[in-house]
Every structure is written in C-alpha cells, then in structure tokens.
Amino acid sequence: MKNFLLLLKQNPRAILGLSILLLWILLALLGPSLLPYSFSQMDMDNQISRPGLNGHLLGTDALGRDILTRIVYGSRSILTIALMTSLFSSLAGILIGFTAGYFGGFWDTLFLRIMDIVMAIPPLVLSMVVLGILGDSTIASLTIIVSIAYTPATARVARGALLSCKGSEYVDAARIRGESDFYIMFVEILPNTLGPIIVEITARFAYSIMMIASLGFLGVGLQPPTPDWGMMVIENKSIIREAPWAVLYPSLAIASLVIAISLFSDFISKVMIHEK
Amino acid sequence: MEFFKRFSKRLGFMFVTLAVMSFIIFLLVEIMPGDVAQTVLGQSATPESLKALREAMGLNDPIMVRYFRWAGGILKGDLGESFYMRGVQISSIFWRRVGHSIVLALTALLFYVPLSLFFGVVAGVKAGKFTDSVISFFGLATMALPEFVSGVILITIFSVSLKILPITSVIPIGENLWQNLKILVLPALSITFVMFGYVSRMQRSSMINVMNSDYVRAAILKGMPRGYVIFRHALKNALLPSITIIGMNMGWLFGGLIVVETLFGFPGLGSLTMSAIKTRDIPLIEACVLFITLVFVVSTFITDMLYAYLNPRIRFKGGEA
Numbered sequence: 001m002k003n004f005l006l007l008l009k010q011n012p013r014a015i016l017g018l019s020i021l022l023l024w025i026l027l028a029l030l031g032p033s034l035l036p037y038s039f040s041q042m043d044m045d046n047q048i049s050r051p052g053l054n055g056h057l058l059g060t061d062a063l064g065r066d067i068l069t070r071i072v073y074g075s076r077s078i079l080t081i082a083l084m085t086s087l088f089s090s091l092a093g094i095l096i097g098f099t100a101g102y103f104g105g106f107w108d109t110l111f112l113r114i115m116d117i118v119m120a121i122p123p124l125v126l127s128m129v130v131l132g133i134l135g136d137s138t139i140a141s142l143t144i145i146v147s148i149a150y151t152p153a154t155a156r157v158a159r160g161a162l163l164s165c166k167g168s169e170y171v172d173a174a175r176i177r178g179e180s181d182f183y184i185m186f187v188e189i190l191p192n193t194l195g196p197i198i199v200e201i202t203a204r205f206a207y208s209i210m211m212i213a214s215l216g217f218l219g220v221g222l223q224p225p226t227p228d229w230g231m232m233v234i235e236n237k238s239i240i241r242e243a244p245w246a247v248l249y250p251s252l253a254i255a256s257l258v259i260a261i262s263l264f265s266d267f268i269s270k271v272m273i274h275e276k
Numbered sequence: 277m278e279f280f281k282r283f284s285k286r287l288g289f290m291f292v293t294l295a296v297m298s299f300i301i302f303l304l305v306e307i308m309p310g311d312v313a314q315t316v317l318g319q320s321a322t323p324e325s326l327k328a329l330r331e332a333m334g335l336n337d338p339i340m341v342r343y344f345r346w347a348g349g350i351l352k353g354d355l356g357e358s359f360y361m362r363g364v365q366i367s368s369i370f371w372r373r374v375g376h377s378i379v380l381a382l383t384a385l386l387f388y389v390p391l392s393l394f395f396g397v398v399a400g401v402k403a404g405k406f407t408d409s410v411i412s413f414f415g416l417a418t419m420a421l422p423e424f425v426s427g428v429i430l431i432t433i434f435s436v437s438l439k440i441l442p443i444t445s446v447i448p449i450g451e452n453l454w455q456n457l458k459i460l461v462l463p464a465l466s467i468t469f470v471m472f473g474y475v476s477r478m479q480r481s482s483m484i485n486v487m488n489s490d491y492v493r494a495a496i497l498k499g500m501p502r503g504y505v506i507f508r509h510a511l512k513n514a515l516l517p518s519i520t521i522i523g524m525n526m527g528w529l530f531g532g533l534i535v536v537e538t539l540f541g542f543p544g545l546g547s548l549t550m551s552a553i554k555t556r557d558i559p560l561i562e563a564c565v566l567f568i569t570l571v572f573v574v575s576t577f578i579t580d581m582l583y584a585y586l587n588p589r590i591r592f593k594g595g596e597a
Contacts, residue, residue: 013413117293120573121301121565122531125549129304129565132553210422214535217424218550233424237539240428240443244436251428258420266416 017263031072039073039227061246070227071253082208088147090201093154098185101159115152123149131220157200161193195272202265213254290577297569302343356559377544383460384467392472396479403484419473423535427466445542463536479518486514523579530571
C-alpha cells in the first residue's frame with residue numbers, strides 16, 4: 001500500500017485521473033443536497049438560458065430545467081450502474097473462467113467455443129437489443145444486461161490468469177494436502193491472480209461508463225424524467241444551434257469521467273505489471 | 277498444408293458460429309413482451325382478426341418450425357416482410373441502408389488508418405520523448421470518448437461555430453449519397469477519433485518492440501540510415517499487430533456506427549436497427565442484428581487468415597501465435 005502511494009506520487013496523470021474521479025463521487029454523494037433545484041423542476045421564465053445567467057450556472061434546456069442539477073443527478077445513476085456492472089461481470093467472469101480453466105478438458109473447450117460465439121455480437125449491440133426489447137429500463141435491468149454482455153470478456157481474462165498459476169508448486173502442495181477444488185481455486189489461486197483481475201475491473205469500469213452513456217444516448221437506458229447523461233445529449237441535440245451548452249456539458253461530463261478512470265486504470269495496469 | 281488446415285477449421289467454426297448466433301438472435305426477439313398480432317393491428321383489433329392474423333403469420337406454429345422457416349428464408353435471400361411498415365419487403369430498404377453504412381465505414385477507414393499508423397510509428401520511434409507523450413495522451417483521451425461525445429464536440433466546432441459542415445446527415449428526397457458527400461465528413465471523423473486511440477497505441481507498442489529487436493539494432497549499428505531501417509526493416513513486422521486490430525475492429529465499427537448514425541441521423545444500417553427496435557419491428561431487428569453479426573464474424577475470419585498468412589511462423593509451421 002505504501003509502495004502504491006509512492007508510485008502514485010510519481011505519476012501526475014494518475015493523480016489527475018484519481019482526483020477527477022473522487023470529485024465526481026463527491027458530487028454524486030453531496031451534490032443533490034447542495035443544489036437549489038430538483039432535476040425535473042422547470043423554470044418557465046428561463047428556458048434555454050445561457051450558462052451563468054438567471055441563477056443557472058450551466059444554463060437550462062428547452063424545458064427550463066437546470067443543466068448542472070441534471071448532470072449531478074445523472075452522475076449518481078451512471079456511477080452506481082457502472083460500478084455494479086464492473087463488479088458483477090468480473091465476479092461472474094471469475095466463477096466461469098476459473099471453473100473452465102481449472103477443470104480443463106471438455107468443459108474448457110466447450111467454454112471457449114461458447115465464449116467465441118457469444119463474442120460474435122458486439123456487447124453494445126447485444127445490450128441495446130435486449131434492453132430495447134424488454135423496454136422501460138431500470139437500474140436493475142441495465143446492470144444485469146450489461147454485466148451479462150461483458151462476462152465473456154472478463155471470463156477470458158480470469159481463465160488466462162488462472163492458467164498462469166495452475167501449474168505452480170503451491171497448487172500441487174494444496175492438492176496433495178487433500179484440499180477441495182473449491183478451496184484451491186478461491187483460497188490458493190485467486191489471491192495470486194488479483195493483479196490482472198484488478199486491472200480488468202478498473203478497465204471494465206471505464207468501459208461500463210461508456211456503455212451506459214451510449215445506451216442512454218440510444219434511448220434504451222434509464223427512462224425520463226430520470227436524468228441520464230447520454231439521454232441529455234440526444235434530447236437536446238435538436239436545439240444544439242440555440243443552446244450548445246445543453247449538449248456540450250453532459251458530453252464533457254462523460255468525457256471527463258471516462259478519461260479520468262482510463263488514466264487511473266492505465267496506472268493500475270502499470271503498477272501490477274511492474275510488481276511482477 | 278498447415279495453412280489450409282487452419283483455414284478449413286476456422287471456416288467451419290465460422291459457419292457454426294453463424295448458425296448458433298442466428299438461433300440466439302431468433303430466441304432473443306422471441307422473448308419480446310406483448311402480442312405481435314396486437315402490435316401490428318393496434319388496440320382496437322377484434323379477437324377474431326387477431327386470431328386470423330396469428331394464423332396467417334404462422335405464430336401458432338412451434339418455435340423450431342418458425343425458426344427454420346425464418347432461417348430458410350434468410351438463406352434464400354428473403355429477409356421477410358416488415359411488421360411496422362405493412363407490406364414492405366425488408367430487402368427493398370435493407371441493402372440500400374447497408375450500402376450507405378459501408379460507404380461511411382470505408383470513409384472512416386480512409387481517415388483513421390493512415391493517420392493512426394503514421395502517428396503510432398512516430399510515437400514508437402520517439403518513445404519517451406515529448407512528441408510521444410503528446411500523441412499517447414491524445415490517443416488515450418480520444419479512445420476514452422464514446423462516439424457521440426466526440427461527435428458532439430465536432431458538431432459544436434464545425435457546424436455551430438464555423439458553420440462549414442451540416443449538423444445532420446440527411447439525404448434530401450430524390451438525391452443520393454454521392455450528391456451529398458459532405459454529410460460523410462463529421463460521422464467519419466467521430467469514428468476516427470475513437471479508432472485513432474486503439475490503432476495508434478497498438479502501432480506504437482509494436483514499433484517499440486521491433487525497434488529494440490536484434491535485427492533492427494544490428495542494421496542501425498551497421499551504419500544504415502535510420503529512416504531506411506525504420507521503413508524497410510522495422511515497419512514490415514511492426515504493422516502486423518495493427519492489421520489485426522484494424523481487422524478485428526471492422527465488426528465493432530458496425531456496432532459503433534449505430535451510435536454515430538443515430539447522432540447524425542445518417543441513413544445507414546445503424547439508424548435502421550435503432551428504429552427497428554423503437555418500433556418493435558421483429559423481422560427487421562432480426563435482419564439487422566444478424567447482418568452485424570455476419571460482418572463481425574467474417575471480418576474476424578479474414579483477419580485471422582491474413583495474420584496467419586503474413587506471419588511466416590504460422591504459415592510454415594502452423595504453430596499457434
């Protein structure tokens with residue numbers, strides 16, 4: 001941990017990324033209680049109001065709703081869903097990938113083939129179709145569907161990590177001691193594969209943010225009036241000439257969050273490879 | 277011989293994937309809630325007419341029967357009839373949209389392949405220097421942006437401020453795409469933004485690897501001009517991983533097109549898929565998703581074969597690389 005902080009200190013890009021991420025988390029937690037408006041409150045006198053005027057720091061949209069307020073509320077759902085998706089898909093990936101890699105043989109081949117087939121459909125297309133078909137997405141359905149769409153990729157990473165440790169002497173030792181397969185997989189091998197798995201979780205976090213934002217943009221994400229960053233972009237695109245801020249600020253919010261997480265996850269993967 | 281074995285094995289697997297995927301897509305759409313006949317006829321339909329339509333559309337048949345009827349039709353080139361636009365054959369609109377998307381994808385390819393390869397090589401050769409960190413940071417930043425975010429930034433610059441390119445990519449009625457080439461620029465640039473990061477990063481790291489290899493160092497130490505070594509010796513091998521990334525992303529490109537086409541209202545396959553989902557047009561959704569999968573699977577196959585062919589280690593020995 002001390003080593004980690006020391007390395008972090010030498011990496012200004014990672015510090016920048018981490019600070020932006022923490023700022024967003026702080027805003028998501030505290031923001032709503034500090035803001036004077038609610039996310040669906042319409043200021044009828046100030047529709048399409050410029051940023052900084054009439055008490056709207058980032059302006060308003062065509063319905064007179066405060067952009068800043070909607071961005072802050074939107075950060076809550078996107079952070080929650082993306083965090084849960086990256087955790088769930090990694091968890092499912094570890095379970096599936098470890099089982100396949102550990103037992104090998106027929107099950108492993110079957111697993112690889114199934115994953116190859118499922119990966120033949122891009123995750124975005126898969127989630128979009130399923131969510132579109134189910135209709136009226138909620139936080140729960142978004143989380144579940146996106147996690148499933150990401151599981152083949154995480155399972156492959158987990159399987160690869162397990163295979164690199166499977167032949168080690170400590171695994172043989174545990175087997176000779178008569179430990180159960182479950183114990184060997186999750187108590188002996190798992191701690192030794194945490195490096196690549198943590199790298200995968202942080203990278204997945206960034207992907208999830210992009211995915212959730214894109215799904216919202218395509219109209220199959222959270223439904224109105226709940227504010228969603230991607231949805232804000234497409235909703236306001238028709239007034240981009242009159243109110244570019246209504247489109248630009250939510251876009252910049254997405255950009256800053258994804259870039260921040262990418263910078264940090266880049267650092268994580270450097271640290272994990274460096275330690276090896 | 278080894279190459280041929282690999283070829284036939286992958287080709288077989290490609291067909292299996294397509295067959296399984298077609299069934300999965302069929303099942304996915306089957307779970308759609310609500311009664312299809314009701315959707316088609318609307319809320320005011322009488323129970324009798326609903327029953328008659330269900331019978332006429334063959335909705336009462338067992339699922340396997342329906343799957344094979346659908347898949348058989350697809351194999352004969354019959355994509356079926358749209359639910360939403362009654363009486364319209366899907367093939368009559370589908371291929372024109374696909375054509376537009378292919379033109380857009382190729383335009384994007386024309387933009388990002390030379391750009392990202394060039395900057396990737398420059399960053400790799402100048403690794404660790406200022407030029408490298410500027411290119412690398414730019415790559416990381418653009419890669420992290422969803423297509424619609426870079427699209428919005430581009431629209432704000434080129435359409436709202438400079439007013440030189442159109443905000444939407446709509447083809448006026450009675451005209452075709454070739455009379456409106458301007459509408460391709462911003463969508464293609466949005467895709468370029470995202471792909472630039474992936475390809476240039478890959479090119480950079482493979483360039484660094486090759487520049488540190490013994491044969492390149494030997495060539496430089498022999499006193500050959502640096503530029504000659506980079507272009508004649510190093511680049512040949514350093515391009516291999518980038519070719520893979522570009523090929524692998526061809527299928528992804530089609531997925532990403534959905535987002536870009538929705539943002540710009542570009543009349544391609546992506547926006548067609550999106551409107552099919554919105555209008556719950558089952559045969560159209562199936563046709564679109566199946567086609568995207570087909571592009572993905574075929575481009576993966578071609579990339580794999582190209583890689584195997586270009587890599588002598590696989591071509592001659594048949595080893596896994």
